[in-house]
Amino acid sequence: MSAPASPELASPSRALPVVLARERGLDPRTKILLVVACSIAVMSPQGSRFVPFVLLLAVGLAVAERAWRRAIGLPLAALAMWVLGWLLPGWWPNPVTAILSIACVYLIRFVAAIGVGAHLIATTSPTRLAAALRAWRIPRPVSVTLAVMLRFFPVVAAEAAAVLDAMRLRGLAGAGGLVRHPVLSVERFTVPMIAASLRASEDLSASAILRGLGSRRVPTAMHPPRFGVADLVLVPVVAALVAGALLLPAPLA
């Protein structure tokens, strides 16, 4: 490891330009456009022909940011969906596999779209997202809210998973319980989840306000959003993928 492992620890005087160049990756605005475009493409009428190419893009992005777990996990998840959705009903046709197949054929689109979205979430700090939205002249209430939501999503998702785990442990989770006692299950899930999320959010809110989140002055960005080499490289890659999606025969018909 010749490069400084963590850029924050490197001496700022000399290492800063290098770190900036290395840290940059894609511009947040590029990533947002990419996520929106992929989501629309995959969910569109002919969306299935885009799925393999969006997956390819998502894996490429994961490799570029060296997120090996995602780079391996995404193709595995897609492969599982493909086996369950396309192969299994042929091998063993019955109602259960048919339902499973329908669900997987639908979910594989989400795997592709989430793969690209995960890159945005993993590599964009809320402050950089806010800077990017500011560069687009998005009104302050909207841009700040969206940036904070990005920060809150993992927190709330973790709390929801914890509550579901606890419910499962007591045998309360599942569709059966929801049908038999709808109000009670709703209450058992939402109340602890909201309470836990609100408690967690109090600390985050206090620290965000201390760091000047709600300030009315236009903040300057430590890493102002700039389009760079990575964005330039992405253009032909995306063009090639779109051409491939449109010209090659669709594999997931």
Added chain:
Amino acid sequence: MTGGTEAPVEAAERPRLSLRFSARDLLRVAIFAVIFIVVTYVIGMLGILSPLVWLLIVPVQAIVGGVVVMLFLTRVGHAGPLALFGLVVALFYLLSGNTVLSTAVILVLAVLAELLLWAGRYRSRWAAIWAYTLFGLSFFTPFLPLVLDREAYFATSSWTEMGEDYVRASDALLSAPVIGALAGGILVAAFLGGLLGSAILRKHFVRAGLA
């Protein structure tokens, strides 16, 4: 409609009408929007099983959303946050495969709900319940294209991939009376969600000091 608990507020003046958001407001909108989305998605995941389950799940989502929104509304004292809440939720739905039309309708519903709240001076419990009843119709927006352009709806979006049988079952299931009943059901469910929300508020959150 204006009946309820705000009889003695005559002395209190109308809350400020400016659309300025404090940092706390923005954080509050963000956290509740995230909770709203996560809660409705956790419930909505069950709907993939079959079209019938899916139809039944939508009113449940409207009920559950009520708990979140009612708690949110107790913390809102002025104009704006509910509309902003609607906007960011609608933007998120747009990312997850909703149509532009649905997104626009959610925004309109949020603004109308905001007007109801304003009529209740942002203090009335009943105004909050009615406001959520209106906003709860946002759960109907995914079905809007079905009402407007039925042929195209089944030809497009995720439907072609759901398999012939699923589409045929859905086509038979989603007839005009069923869609109308669904809209009514969602409206009733949203009203119940508002009631349930305010009941749960009193039962749990006020006691825990969170409301």
